[in-house]
Amino acid sequence: MQFASSGKHSFRVILRGRVFLRKYRLLLVVAPLLIVADNLYADEVNPVVLNENSAVKVAVSDNPNLAEVQERYKALLEVPSQVGTLPDPMVSLNAMNFPTDTFDRDQEPMTQLQVGVSQVIPFPGKLGLKEEAAEYDAKAAGHSVDEVRLQLVKNVKSKWWQLYYLDRALDTVKNNQALLRQFITVAQTKYETGKGLQQDVLLAQLELSRLMDQEIQLRAIRRNQAIKLNILMDRPANDVIVLPVQVSKSMPALADENSLYLQAEYSRPLLKQMETKIEAAQSRLDLAKRDYYPDFKLGVTYGDRTGDNPPPMGGSRSDFFSVMVGVKVPLYSGRKQSKAVSQRSSELQMNRYALLDEKGLVTAAISSAVTDYQEAKQQFSLYGSGIVPQAQQTVQSMLAGYQVSEVDFLNLVRSQMTLFNYELQYWKALSDAKQALARLEAAVGEESIYE
Structure with a gap:
């Protein structure tokens, strides 16, 4: 009975092994085709390497949404003289x-x-107030252009660093695939010489298949992110984007958080826009009061x-x-002029409350970006200087131990997958830190956010 149970177990192992081998062979056939298809895009258009600053320049120059807001600003500049004339x-x-x-x-x-x-x-002063309100509207539209440009730059930088992370993740997947193939070769050699188990070979092949599947998913995610970046730059959605491999990994120290709040009050275009709307609302309130005069x-x-x-x-x-x-004669002032004054008073208060609310949101965005940056900065340093090198040494040591049958193969594979995850976290920390800086610059309204 014990022998029969052992035989059934061996049969199940062999059956699972055959299933794994089929999946593994299928992925070995599909993955190269995906890589060839991906390379075809590059061969067709011969893409130029796009760094972060270049992407920002292209977007600021060509983005249609920014151009739309700029034209609206130009249109509003023509209004004051119209409403201020008899x-x-x-x-x-x-x-x-x-x-x-x-x-x-x-x-x-x-x-x-x-x-x-x-x-x-019109009664003296009415035309001047109309022109003044229109001038404030145009000024607010100018701040709106600056705000849209600021958010565009933030979005471009964020998408660029997301793409950079995906590129490094794909490189990490490929490197780990090569390492697992080395494991498979070692495991097969030991199995053929009677010093290893077939399960070791199957386990390594399964992990390799999982990495191939992960590569397929990462390529799809990268393509979707590239589409979004292309749209921001007003380029065809399927244009190929190639990023440089070497980038700056510096993590500068930030200015004090309270000083960033003060900078935002003076520099953030959105806050300036809302302050200008308050001035426009005040002019319209004064005009409504002047409408009591004939x-x-x-x-x-x-x-x-x-x-x-x-x-x-x-x-x-x-x-x-x-x-x-x-x-x-303002004969119906109780139903017209008085109601207009009440309306304009409420609109003025509405704009004041909106400014207070937006200031709270801006300070929250600053604090959130600072927190995210500090966290990612510390993680990047920890992974780069400690965890990843230690994990690499662990894998090398376990591989050497496995070759002389001193380390279990399952532990070897686990250490390799742990290294793989740590390497992904290292690049993700870099990307997250850079994206947090982009959000912080947008929240403050300028790039001088460092000590």
């Missing part, structure tokens, strides 16, 4: 008091042809008459000259 005068032509029986101009003394000009004149309308009319006066006056009929002055 309304166009009205020219009138009138035919007055024509007799309906003959329509003869000489028949009646009051028959005349008139030409007149009238002009609406507007004026001035007009002059010249009347041309023909024919002669009857005796005893006699002589030709003289022409007429008329002057008109009109005043708009």
Whole structure:
């Protein structure tokens, strides 16, 4: 019975081994095809290496969303002079008091042809306030352009560093695949000489298959990230992006967090935009209060008459000259002007509260970015100077021990996969730190965030 149980166990091991071998062979066939397909893109377009600064320059120059906001700013610059100018005068032509029986101009003394000009004149100060509010709107739009540019730069840098991490992750996967192939060769040699187990070979092949699957997933993720970066730079979505291998790994010290808050209050375009909106709302409130005062309308009319006066006056009929002055009476001020003042007051308070809320969000974004940067910086240093080198030494030591049958193969594979994960964490820490810096620059509103 014990022998039968052992035989069944051996049969299951062999069966699983055959399944693993089939999957392994399939991936060995598919993976090279994926690599060839990926290389075809590079051969077609002969891509240029794109560094971080180049990507930012291209995006700032070509991004359509930024161009749209810039055109809106240009359009608003044309508004102040329009609203600050008097309304166009009205020219009138009138035919007055024509007799309906003959329509003869000489028949009646009051028959005349008139030409007149009238002009609406708002109460003093109204036009100036309208122009002032429009100028603030244009100024706020200018700050909006700066804010959109700032967020665009942040997004480009973040996508660039995500791509850089994926490139290094793919390199790490390939290196570990090569290491596992070395394990397979050693395990097969020991198995063929009777010093090893078939399970060791199957286990190494399974781990290699998993790495191949992970490579397929990483390539898909990288392509999706490249599409997003291409869109930000207004390039075709399927353009190939090649990044440099060597980048700066410096982790500069940041300025004090409170000083970053102060910098943001003076430098962040979004806060400037909201402050300008408050000024515009104040001008509109002043204008609403000025609407209690009436507007004026001035007009002059010249009347041309023909024919002669009857005796005893006699002589030709003289022409007429008329002057008109009109005043708009705010008769319904309780339903119009008062409501407008109340509306503008609420809008002013709304903008003030929005500014306070946004300042809180900005300080939170600064603190969050600082925290993420410090964490990633410490992890990058720890992985680079301690954990990864130690894990590499552990794998080399275990491989040497396995070759002389002093180390179990499962522990060797586990140490290798641990090294693989640590190497990924090393590159991820670098990418996370750089992305945190990009977010911090955007939150503060300028790049001078260092000591």
